[in-house]
Amino acid sequence: MINPVWLRTFCTLVEVNHFTRTAERLHMTQPGVSQHIHKLEQQLGHTLLERQGKGFALSNHGERLYQRGRQLLQQWQGLEQHVREDPEDEGVVHILSPGSIGLKFYPQCLELQQRHPKLVVDYRFAPNLAIEQALVAGEADVGLLTELPRHGELLCQPMAEEALLLVTSSKETAISWQRLLELGFINHPDGAYHARRLLSANFGEFESVSQLPVTGFSNQIGLILEPVARGLGFTVLPETAVAMFPQKKDIRSHLLTHAVSETIYQVKNKHSAELARVRFFEGQLRSLFSTKV
Numbered sequence: 001m002i003n004p005v006w007l008r009t010f011c012t013l014v015e016v017n018h019f020t021r022t023a024e025r026l027h028m029t030q031p032g033v034s035q036h037i038h039k040l041e042q043q044l045g046h047t048l049l050e051r052q053g054k055g056f057a058l059s060n061h062g063e064r065l066y067q068r069g070r071q072l073l074q075q076w077q078g079l080e081q082h083v084r085e086d087p088e089d090e091g092v093v094h095i096l097s098p099g100s101i102g103l104k105f106y107p108q109c110l111e112l113q114q115r116h117p118k119l120v121v122d123y124r125f126a127p128n129l130a131i132e133q134a135l136v137a138g139e140a141d142v143g144l145l146t147e148l149p150r151h152g153e154l155l156c157q158p159m160a161e162e163a164l165l166l167v168t169s170s171k172e173t174a175i176s177w178q179r180l181l182e183l184g185f186i187n188h189p190d191g192a193y194h195a196r197r198l199l200s201a202n203f204g205e206f207e208s209v210s211q212l213p214v215t216g217f218s219n220q221i222g223l224i225l226e227p228v229a230r231g232l233g234f235t236v237l238p239e240t241a242v243a244m245f246p247q248k249k250d251i252r253s254h255l256l257t258h259a260v261s262e263t264i265y266q267v268k269n270k271h272s273a274e275l276a277r278v279r280f281f282e283g284q285l286r287s288l289f290s291t292k293v
Helices: 004-016 019-025 030-044 060-084 099-115 128-136 177-183 191-202 225-229 239-243 276-288
Strands: 049-052 055-058 091-097 119-125 142-145 154-169 185-187 214-217 235-238 251-254 261-269
Touching: 004 019, 004 030, 004 060, 019 030, 030 060, 055 060, 091 099, 091 128, 091 276, 099 119, 099 235, 099 239, 099 276, 119 276, 128 142, 128 154, 128 261, 142 154, 142 276, 154 191, 154 225, 154 239, 185 191, 185 235, 191 235, 225 235, 225 251, 235 239, 261 276
Parallel strands: 091 119, 091 142, 185 214
Antiparallel strands: 049 055, 142 261, 154 235, 154 251, 154 261
């Protein structure tokens, strides 16, 4: 394999056409330039320069080496520049969040991408545990969680607070523990976590989610309230998910004695590369979130 330092010296010499000026340009000595050329000729087994008094001319082999070598040096320079460059508004950012957050935030991400067309937003919905696992495995740049991460590899900071709501069909005007047992629970990927937080604060009879008969399940955030609207059960969801349900006349959010909110955390792997586009995206996150989602 040709030494790229020797090749750079050779190509520079061809372009400058003077040993002393080549040495000055490359911050070398003139004997050092001659040594690089000699090593190249030894390695290739061909004369590259035909000396003509104080000057020189390229041999056939020297001409072929220069033409191809210049292309390679330009490619290597481009590769180095590409590796060094880290534009903040170009490249892919992988983000994961629960669906309730994504309903509101994903459209804002698309608006960001419209303003910065070279920034590609790869946004996926997942429950909290799956997001943690993806961040630990290095499969995501940023995660938005609604509970504190358990893994020591993860760094997090609180971003916002969002209320949890108990939702039934619009036909239900009053709610009691007994009525919840009769209705049954419409579960979802974060349903047990949401229900435990809200119900334990408001119903003395509550001990665990296993007390509730499950009458349905959906992992599609936009569909969780469909069975609720049809009177097939109740559920507990963040306020954003309830607000974005199109058939609002068919559901009812019940005001309970003790309001409960969940914190939204911005989370990343502390060992992940510090990419400019990820820092830029995190800054956009902070500007988009207010004290309340």
